[in-house]
Amino acid sequence: MHVLRQTQDENQPQDAAAITGARNLGRAIVITSGKGGVGKTTTAANLGTALAQRGARVALVDADVGLRNLDIVLGLESRVKHHLLDVLDETVTLDDALVSDKHSDTLFLLAAAQTREKDEVDTDKMRALVQQLRERFDYVLIDCPAGIEMGFKNAIAGAEEAIVVCTPEVSAVRDVDRVVGLLGNRFKPQLVINRLRPQLVKKGKMLSVDDVNAILRLPLLGVIADEPEIIVTTNKGEPIALRKDGQTANAYHAIAARIAGEDVAAPTVELKKESFLDKLGAFFGGRRS
Amino acid sequence: MSARKIVITSGKGGVGKTTTTANLGAALAKRGKRVILVDADIGLRNLDLVLGLEKRIVFDLVEVAEGRCQLRQALIKDKRFENLSVLPAAQTRDKDAVTEAQFAAIVDQAAEIADYVLIDCPAGIEGGFRNAIAGANEGIIVTTPEVSAIRDADRVVGKLAEKNVPMRLVVNRLRPEMVRSGDMLSVDDVCEILAIELVGIVPDDEEVIDTTNRGEPIVLDETARLSAIYDKIARRLEGEVVAFTNFENQSFFGRLFGALKAG
Numbered sequence: 001m002h003v004l005r006q007t008q009d010e011n012q013p014q015d016a017a018a019i020t021g022a023r024n025l026g027r028a029i030v031i032t033s034g035k036g037g038v039g040k041t042t043t044a045a046n047l048g049t050a051l052a053q054r055g056a057r058v059a060l061v062d063a064d065v066g067l068r069n070l071d072i073v074l075g076l077e078s079r080v081k082h083h084l085l086d087v088l089d090e091t092v093t094l095d096d097a098l099v100s101d102k103h104s105d106t107l108f109l110l111a112a113a114q115t116r117e118k119d120e121v122d123t124d125k126m127r128a129l130v131q132q133l134r135e136r137f138d139y140v141l142i143d144c145p146a147g148i149e150m151g152f153k154n155a156i157a158g159a160e161e162a163i164v165v166c167t168p169e170v171s172a173v174r175d176v177d178r179v180v181g182l183l184g185n186r187f188k189p190q191l192v193i194n195r196l197r198p199q200l201v202k203k204g205k206m207l208s209v210d211d212v213n214a215i216l217r218l219p220l221l222g223v224i225a226d227e228p229e230i231i232v233t234t235n236k237g238e239p240i241a242l243r244k245d246g247q248t249a250n251a252y253h254a255i256a257a258r259i260a261g262e263d264v265a266a267p268t269v270e271l272k273k274e275s276f277l278d279k280l281g282a283f284f285g286g287r288r289s
Numbered sequence: 290m291s292a293r294k295i296v297i298t299s300g301k302g303g304v305g306k307t308t309t310t311a312n313l314g315a316a317l318a319k320r321g322k323r324v325i326l327v328d329a330d331i332g333l334r335n336l337d338l339v340l341g342l343e344k345r346i347v348f349d350l351v352e353v354a355e356g357r358c359q360l361r362q363a364l365i366k367d368k369r370f371e372n373l374s375v376l377p378a379a380q381t382r383d384k385d386a387v388t389e390a391q392f393a394a395i396v397d398q399a400a401e402i403a404d405y406v407l408i409d410c411p412a413g414i415e416g417g418f419r420n421a422i423a424g425a426n427e428g429i430i431v432t433t434p435e436v437s438a439i440r441d442a443d444r445v446v447g448k449l450a451e452k453n454v455p456m457r458l459v460v461n462r463l464r465p466e467m468v469r470s471g472d473m474l475s476v477d478d479v480c481e482i483l484a485i486e487l488v489g490i491v492p493d494d495e496e497v498i499d500t501t502n503r504g505e506p507i508v509l510d511e512t513a514r515l516s517a518i519y520d521k522i523a524r525r526l527e528g529e530v531v532a533f534t535n536f537e538n539q540s541f542f543g544r545l546f547g548a549l550k551a552g
Contacts, residue, residue, distance in 0.1 A: 034333050035302055035303060035333065036301055036302005036303045036304075036412035036413070037301060037302040037303010037438075038302075041437065066413075066414050066444065067301065067414060067441045067444060069437040069440065069441070072436050072437050072440065114444075117414075117415075118414075118415050119415070145413055146301075146302035146303070146412035146413055147332075147333065147411055147412055147413045147415065148333060149384055149385075149413065149415040149416055149417060150415060150416075151413065151415060167303075169498060169501065169502060170501070171335040171339065171501065174333075174335065174338065178332065197495065197498075200495060200498065200499070205499040205502075206498055206499070206502070207502065228464065228467060228472070231435060231464075231472065231473060232467075232472045234435065234436070235435060235436050235473075235474075
């Protein structure tokens with residue numbers, strides 16, 4: 001259970017900008033995948049939370065105009081008053097539109113517009129907005145929509161770094177490979193493998209971390225195991241990274257530490273002991289539903 | 290009689306549009322229907338992989354639209370069903386390589402030689418979505434019982450309603466034990482929010498990950514629990530009245546034996 005624990009128990013160095021108060025430009029990182037439903041929004045919410053827990057000032061930008069969800073995952077949907085397009089249209093200021101997180105003092109959300117379209121976003125203005133956010137935050141994490149259309153192009157416009165999220169499935173790997181190609185040489189994408197089921201890998205029914213990375217060949221930032229708790233925390237609007245312990249929370253904290261430049265042990269996912277019910281289910285040839 | 294042209298869409302990605310398309314297509318083909326599956330996800334195609342046909346692609350949808358080949362030349366016949374074929378999307382082009390009118394014309398052409406044309410819609414509500422719905426006269430909305438997926442589905446329901454496209458709902462990846470413990474929305478909850486007719490409930494089943502990776506739709510495995518479930522959805526599409534299985538209220542042992550009977 002405590003594979004990555006040591007990363008958290010260390011003296012938690014603060015991010016440089018937070019200590020010195022220096023207003024160097026923050027880092028703008030787009031979180032993308034090509035395929036939908038692999039966990040971009042969950043990754044954005046949890047990494048934003050984990051970085052904020054380390055004392056960094058973090059802005060989360062929901063670039064999924066028309067299909068926003070980051071507000072729900074953070075439990076902030078009732079607090080959203082203005083959104084990204086209001087800021088780009090200059091009908092409100094950035095300060096008016098940034099929603100302060102409930103749980104982390106240094107975390108802010110810029111929500112997407114729900115009833116507008118992605119092609120209403122001006123790419124140059126988006127780039128300028130991200131630049132403006134970089135002046136005020138240590139990290140600007142941009143939650144990219146699925147696909148590779150306008151929404152994708154706008155989401156990557158202002159970013160300098162990319163995290164690609166991939167599940168260990170052939171279709172997701174193919175889509176990520178395409179996105180890595182489209183990102184081009186400006187980015188050096190780093191990989192988060194999400195929803196790994198060690199039990200299935202062991203049975204040869206799921207691609208392993210090595211299988212995925214034999215195809216993608218990207219620096220591995222972290223591996224997150226599949227667990228039902230994520231569905232619960234997402235529905236509740238409380239990112240799992242708020243927890244101080246647990247395999248998944250630890251994994252997100254380790255990724256945050258790696259992003260901050262710490263040397264953290266290689267990501268692993270522990271094989272959970274098979275429960276009696278798992279065995280019973282396997283015995284009957286049924287799959288527990 | 291012209292074919293039914295059904296778009297399979299969701300708003301949110303990764304909820305199972307492609308898996309639903311492949312399995313419903315195979316279930317309908319197994320019932321003797323002539324089925325054409327159209328992959329509308331230009332640039333991020335996956336339907337070919339799920340059906341294990343990726344190595345057989347010669348031409349694609351964009352080439353048909355540009356008149357560089359005939360529809361018949363681009364259609365790939367399934368390995369297992371004579372009467373099932375796929376029109377693959379282009380992988381190295383953008384979604385705006387095809388207009389809505391071109392897309393609709395291709396679907397109409399496919400409809401002349403099929404009983405069902407199932408259109409696998411890309412995630413999102415951008416140009417690719419507009420293309421995919423352009424040629425459809427029915428919709429199947431796929432959602433998972435999660436707040437974010439339902440919110441996105443609701444948005445898509447609104448978009449299809451604007452175009453007067455009748456819709457039905459597939460609730461995918463239900464985890465009955467999580468519904469019972471109050472950690473997941475129930476099918477009733479989902480139906481109440483979206484207020485469209487239910488056509489299928491598909492429980493979460495890790496077997497799907499494996500069959501998808503291997504390119505063999507789960508309906509091919511007669512002993513698989515989901516095989517019977519997709520068959521029921523196909524029958525409902527055909528107009529039969531088929532009772533829904535109430536997964537949520539089954540006891541553990543009930544489910545265990547239910548699973549044995551592939552129920």
